[in-house]
Amino acid sequence: MRGLLQNKYGTMFGVSSLATVTVEEIAKIANTPKMFQFYFHKDRGLNDALLERARAADFNVLALTVDTITGGNRERDKRTGFTSPPKLTLDSLMSFATHPAWAWNFLTKEKFDMPHLSGYVSQGTNLAVSVGDYFSTMLDQSMNWNDAEKLCSQWNGQFALKGIMSVEDAKRAVDIGCTGIMVSNHGGRQLDGCRSPFDQLAEICDAVGDKIDVICEGGIQRGTHVLKALSVGAKACSGGRFYLFALAAAGQAGVERVLGNMCTEIERDMKLMGVTKLDQLSRDNLRFHHSR
Amino acid sequence: MRGLLQNKYGTMFGVSSLATVTVEEIAKIANTPKMFQFYFHKDRGLNDALLERARAADFNVLALTVDTITGGNRERDKRTGFTSPPKLTLDSLMSFATHPAWAWNFLTKEKFDMPHLSGYVSQGTNLAVSVGDYFSTMLDQSMNWNDAEKLCSQWNGQFALKGIMSVEDAKRAVDIGCTGIMVSNHGGRQLDGCRSPFDQLAEICDAVGDKIDVICEGGIQRGTHVLKALSVGAKACSGGRFYLFALAAAGQAGVERVLGNMCTEIERDMKLMGVTKLDQLSRDNLRFHHSR
Amino acid sequence: MRGLLQNKYGTMFGVSSLATVTVEEIAKIANTPKMFQFYFHKDRGLNDALLERARAADFNVLALTVDTITGGNRERDKRTGFTSPPKLTLDSLMSFATHPAWAWNFLTKEKFDMPHLSGYVSQGTNLAVSVGDYFSTMLDQSMNWNDAEKLCSQWNGQFALKGIMSVEDAKRAVDIGCTGIMVSNHGGRQLDGCRSPFDQLAEICDAVGDKIDVICEGGIQRGTHVLKALSVGAKACSGGRFYLFALAAAGQAGVERVLGNMCTEIERDMKLMGVTKLDQLSRDNLRFHHSR
């Protein structure tokens, strides 16, 4: 479905190792560039298999997730029993009761699955492993720069690190051969007190913006957010909750609506800023509060 | 009515292309300088006609609106069906019900019209075009600096750009022959996240304050607001909601009251600041928080 | 009563032209230094009479009020009919009903009077002139530096300007022979958007602190407030609402309590700051947020 909409709006499509739809199915319906969000597992066979499936499905970009080497302390998830697929606890039942559209979708749609991981999951039989447990048991927390460099070379194409927040790491991404980085703190859900990606964007763009693509991810909800990031020097923006809330509330129609709104807003805002092309955007459009 | 009050308080009178009263009627009742707020339409005939009507009615200033080349994303307007004249939707009826004085005025006063545009509006028969639609269908969104320069020379008198927010544009306004600029973000309703006019005032005054009149528009509600803007270097201030809320709530008496209050406040505040003439105002009166 | 308490706590006593008790009565009961807060009237005979009464009553300091040359726009006072003595309006009756102790005091105590002004008030017969009216009808709004200099020389003793907020005015106070200034914005009730006295204290102390006494007035409620002002460079602090709220709520016992608390707090806070004498206080004790 997102594949269909990205065709319409020309957005790049991203899907992760945890996806409930396979890269092959996505490839069938999406014409625009596709990104595979890669999690680095202890099981190197699983890593290789995922990489080759993404390559075979003509995915254009491999983005290695580097800000989720361990699960964040998602205290709310622990209370509500958030798993993928969701567990029915008293709390989650209450949540369903107060969000009837979500509950309806959950109960009437086909069951969730994580096909990319099937065959590699040893914990339990029904994959109802909590997101937190998945991170701690299946991911390789000792992943290092060598692993990233090897994966980059193995992919041998557009390769990004997803979750860079410092100039130092951005420079190293260049050194190991990345063609891009996604400045991201994983939605602010990993490390409490973390700065926002936008806060880090300027210095990272200053350091590596002329060498690799810098993508800003985090908190993107409106056209002005995108234009601010591009004004600072980002090449593009990426969003998750941006379309996910709409998806949960109204399905494909919801996602279509937010993508349409985003298009309209970017156009309108550019007119109001007196800008006709993206390369006319610059930091002169912005004012910053101090921090150091 | 505003014409009458401006005679009493010596304020300059401004009216836009969207006005419900003609420039000719205003000319009959107003003695003080008059400003015509010009919207640049696709229909050059309409533009010429408006300009000549303003000239014939002895308007002293033409202010070309440059921050509303497209309608802002006024999300509330979309929900409430705000049009000029207003449409009776369930929401607007509710709004009327909770603002009885407004409803009474709306239902008992003569019907609204936009006489400056009659004869040029092709959409529908009753002019009940939403403000958003008006901007997108009738205004020339490709208006550029050449258009502005030509209009300035065609008017051949006091000419201002209304909606300047940057030093660069302020300088260009000087270059094309403007005699003034109105620093404004159109009431903050156009571009979300926009800075306030006052925030931009100092650097704009520094750049062009000695060459053209810089007028500060936006958020002016009290005498101290005016005195702050003049202290920074503005020549004058302009306000919309300042008198419009009073107008909606209490008609001519309301506007008279806010104008009277403004006079009194400016006088009192100058006394309290130890200032007897406006040219004694300077930035020494103010302290600024940092931004860069 | 305040006279009695100042004997106990060694505070300086201040009373204004608007006082309900005469300088002569105060002189009888107060042993510590006394300050007369002088308002400059149109009626120079009244001015002279007030000055001589204060001198005859052995007042030690004359403080000329310079921040209240006109009444502030005290919007609340207008609504509640606040006058001295108070007028019984519906609003003030409601206020009395919800503050029974105040109402009891008002109804059972002897009637208020402004004895310093009796014989000079032409408006009405019962002195129930609103504070706002008093400022606008009786005070000389054209008072200038020459008037202040003449008064200073006429008094020929400790003479302060009360209501200085800028370095420039502080320097001029030195020039005309003042021995002190009270950095004050008249309780923040005069000019909306005014900075606080403490905000201005550092630069004023830097400019004139070695030549005259700088007194900080405004918002002093606790021992730390006094210690902060002294750390910046003030010679002393002055407070109005500090004791007035306590007075209204609990009479002499209330004032005694807040003065006692203040003493205790200053002592305790000095111990906690590791300071045994006031001259050990310095700006090293403080950290400032930026503004310029």
Next chain:
Amino acid sequence: MRGLLQNKYGTMFGVSSLATVTVEEIAKIANTPKMFQFYFHKDRGLNDALLERARAADFNVLALTVDTITGGNRERDKRTGFTSPPKLTLDSLMSFATHPAWAWNFLTKEKFDMPHLSGYVSQGTNLAVSVGDYFSTMLDQSMNWNDAEKLCSQWNGQFALKGIMSVEDAKRAVDIGCTGIMVSNHGGRQLDGCRSPFDQLAEICDAVGDKIDVICEGGIQRGTHVLKALSVGAKACSGGRFYLFALAAAGQAGVERVLGNMCTEIERDMKLMGVTKLDQLSRDNLRFHHSR
């Protein structure tokens, strides 16, 4: 009990002169380093006795409390009759009623006592002296740097000043032979308007971080708080309310839970920061807002 848990989590144990359990009992159950928080009393015999008891019980660190030379103005304590042990007032009864677990513990557990002070307390018979009274009647408010130096030399071991908040005092701590300082404002309960320890940490570490151990105390509740302090340059962190709230609510299980959480958080956060050893932490991890 804390002794047992510190064995498990490797935390250092601290206990004060006001403790309800003796240093000897603690020594029996705790294997990891122990700190005795020393209050300097007027009664030098009590001081000597406490020091020797701590030495005999193999305590490793003596921390002299220097920010509580006098009781803070703990206004809430005055209202609720907070004493050690607690007094049963109407307010405290209400408080117990709304915190049933606390009340249950209070009523069923053995009575509190302050064994370190017994034999030295002359005020009353049951030790129910309020914390405020204890500070003002038993502590030596004239304690000075010589006293601290003498105590340091008398202890002749790891010796810290607890409650340092300035560079100047930190330097002097080095001069008198201290091996550490605890940057602390005593939980913010002593001096209102005081800066937080973390605010002062950087400049203190810059001044003495290479000469003595700088420990950050105050507001530590999460792993990121510890990592921030260590990134600035602290050697360790210390917390009181961190475990005390858990203790009051759930006893040993509560403390075990918060210590476990803290361990987990520090580990997880280090992984997310890309740090494998504490000495990789530096100020590059942080961004500061301005103050000067």
